Amino acid sequence: MTTPAVIQGRAPRNYGLDILRIVSICGVVAIHVFGRRVGAEPKAGRGWWAAVAIDIGFIWVVPVFVMISGALLLGSRQVVQAPAAFYRKRAARLVPALIFWNAVYLVGVRIWMRHEHLTTGRVLQLLYDSSVFTQLYFLWLILGLYAIAPLLASFMVGKGDRRAMATAGLLLAVTVLAFVVPGILGHFGVSRPIPMNIFTYWLPYVGYFAAGYALRHVRLKGMALAGAALAMAALIVFTVWHFGHGGVLPVADMLVSTSYLGAGVAMTALGVFAVGLSLSEFISVPRRVGTLLVALSNASFGVFLVHLVIFEAIRLHVPAVLGAKSFTAIAMAYLVTLAASFAVSWLASKVPLLRRVF
Secondary structure, rough: OOOOOOOOOOOOOHHHHHHHHHHHHHHHHHHHHHHHHHHHOOOHHHHHHHHHHHHOOOOOOOHHHHHHHHHHOOOOOOHHHHHHHHHHHHHHHHHHHHHHHHHHHHHHHHHHHOOOOOHHHHHHHHOOOOOOOOOOOOHHHHHHHHHHHHHHHHHHHOOOOOHHHHHHHHHHHHHHHHHHHHHHHHOOOOOOOOOOOOOEEEEEEHHHHHHHHOHHHHOHHHHHHHHHHHHHHHHHHHHHHHHHHOOOOOOHHHHHOOOOOOOHHOOOHHHHHHHHHHHOOOOOOHHHHHHHHHHHHHHHHHHHHHHHHHHHHHHHHHHHHHOOOHHHHHHHHHHHHHHHHHHHHHHHHHHHHHOOOO
């Protein structure tokens, strides 16, 4: 099936992408909150396994976020016909947020809330490594993808689905191979990590970006949909099990890393994207529900940026959450963090000045 890639008018709203975005941002918050219990002792028991199931079960969310961006941007008329206008629009959206949130987490969270003493060298290192705070690397990642979007679109748009699929497949395959090799070498005692910084974070995600565009019109039906859904679920279950049983399968430890760029996670993310969009075709969205979905979807970027400020405030003031030994406490912190983050993001969207950084 070959479809025109350049939009010739205002396309109907694809609520499937909105639903994927909302589920993905809920997963991002879950990873950051339940990950505290996963990393705390004791690493056993029902509470720990429940946290692992939620944390690792959502390991696909960042790749899917990137795929959503590729689906929306690479086929847009502006990125193909007016790249200069595209750059201006994206810079006006992203650069203020990049500056503001790095300052918030560096000064507000690290210095004021955590009382960290940061030397000039440490600040420069945090900025260069994009490690000011857990999630802020994504801003540099998406900035790099925006930078190459017109070039990538010029190669794929209007050239047919076969070229788009081949391009995405090749880019993803090379990326996965590059990140599998260090795991194999590590098995033989050779350490070859791949360091990332603000200038390179985007590189491994170009394949996901292209895949979002390549798969944007794929709709599975019947046995193909059922088979893909079962395979996706099996991959998620295996990834959760494998994480909790490290060392049991040495070959899997080498070849299937639990990271956004691992082979298993890549296949899972592709499955979630294709299956999610396919299932959304069977959902009739009433007007009011559609309005709510769009509002939640639009708030997701702000939720991504603000949620760790809210969770950090909870963590530092609630001993049970700080200790991270109670699954119930962590689950309650997740619900409060998620609800408060959506509320803050939605309210900020109503204030012209704050809207620029949410």
